[in-house]
Amino acid sequence: MPNLDETDLKIMRATQAGLPLTARPYHAVAEQLELSAVEVIERMRRLQEFSVIRRIGAVPNHYKLGYRFNGMTVWNVPEEKIDALGQKIGRLDFVSHCYHRPRHLPLWPYNLFAMVHGKSQEAVDRQIEQIAEILGDDNLGSEVLYSTRILKKTGFRSR
Amino acid sequence: MLTDLHKQLLNDFQRDFPLVERPYLEIANRLGVSEDEVLSALAELRDNRLISRVGPVIPPNQIGASMLVAMAVPEPELQRIADIVSRFPEVNHNYEREHRFNLWFVAVASTTDHLARVLDSIERETGYLTQRLPLVNDFFIDLGFRLDLSHA
Known part of the structure; x- marks a missing residue:
């Protein structure tokens, strides 16, 4: 992981809500930040190389595209195996996010989170079975939390 | 179409x-x-909001600090508590989920101190505890999501 400087952060803040849909989007960003377009492009390339930027592209809105069933699946897996297991689950093409988070015992025993999206309940059920199969005996317990209402949703923004 | x-x-x-x-x-x-x-x-x-944007996908905690938070709120109180939580500009996703922990949101701030202050304020204003679930590790390999658009 490289050390990010203020210019890197400025570029990420200026682009995280999206690049302009104009012929020269990097120029537009550069102008706003008083940089050159070449510098913006080079820094974004470097940020992507070091996975600070995970990818650059169209970010689909699953829900609007018919993926109405989104489940937050949470799993209790052995701490010493979580990195290897998380890598496998995160790679599944129906998993949009996969994270290791701390347990809060006794109320919250789960340490592995995977968001799944499907067009039907059956599709999501199959995805969950697939995850359970991969985890095998390392699945010490799980739950699926479906969202029943979106109470607020705004784009990712940092303050 | x-x-x-x-x-x-x-x-x-x-x-x-x-x-x-x-x-x-x-x-x-x-x-x-x-x-x-x-x-x-x-x-x-x-x-048409079929894409949220064209741009970089940046995982949590690269710019500033972020936290997934769960709250267990009695059903009759949920809307009122959710409204208080949503009023904080640092809160950017707020979902009701079917679970004992029924209110789930993400809070983002420029520093971890600011983030902790926001969550403390939320506890004070709502009278309910926040279960804080920070990111330990990210398996967000994220090569994109394969969409079935055959009927879209």
Whole structure:
């Protein structure tokens, strides 16, 4: 992981809500930040190389595209195996996010989170079975939390 | 109704967006259409909210600090508590989920101190505890999400 400087952060803040849909989007960003377009492009390339930027592209809105069933699946897996297991689950093409988070015992025993999206309940059920199969005996317990209402949703923004 | 161009843009350009002076022109050349057609198709996808944006995907905690938070709120109180939580500008996703922990949100702030202060304020104003679930590790390999657009 490289050390990010203020210019890197400025570029990420200026682009995280999206690049302009104009012929020269990097120029537009550069102008706003008083940089050159070449510098913006080079820094974004470097940020992507070091996975600070995970990818650059169209970010689909699953829900609007018919993926109405989104489940937050949470799993209790052995701490010493979580990195290897998380890598496998995160790679599944129906998993949009996969994270290791701390347990809060006794109320919250789960340490592995995977968001799944499907067009039907059956599709999501199959995805969950697939995850359970991969985890095998390392699945010490799980739950699926479906969202029943979106109470607020705004784009990712940092303050 | 999505055109073939819409579908190609949705599925084939979730990653590797060109880092060149005229990226939409490069995409247009690859697809055999004009730059204007690519720009209008992307603007249509965005205006209809089928894509949230074209741009970088940056995992949590790269810019500032973020926290997933769960709260267990009695059902009759849920809307009132959710409204208090949503009023904080640092809160950017707030969902009701079917669980004992029924209110789930993400809070983002510029520093971990600021983030902790926000969550403390939320506890004070709502009278309920926040179960804080920070990121330990991210298996967000994220090569994009394969979309089935056959009926779109």
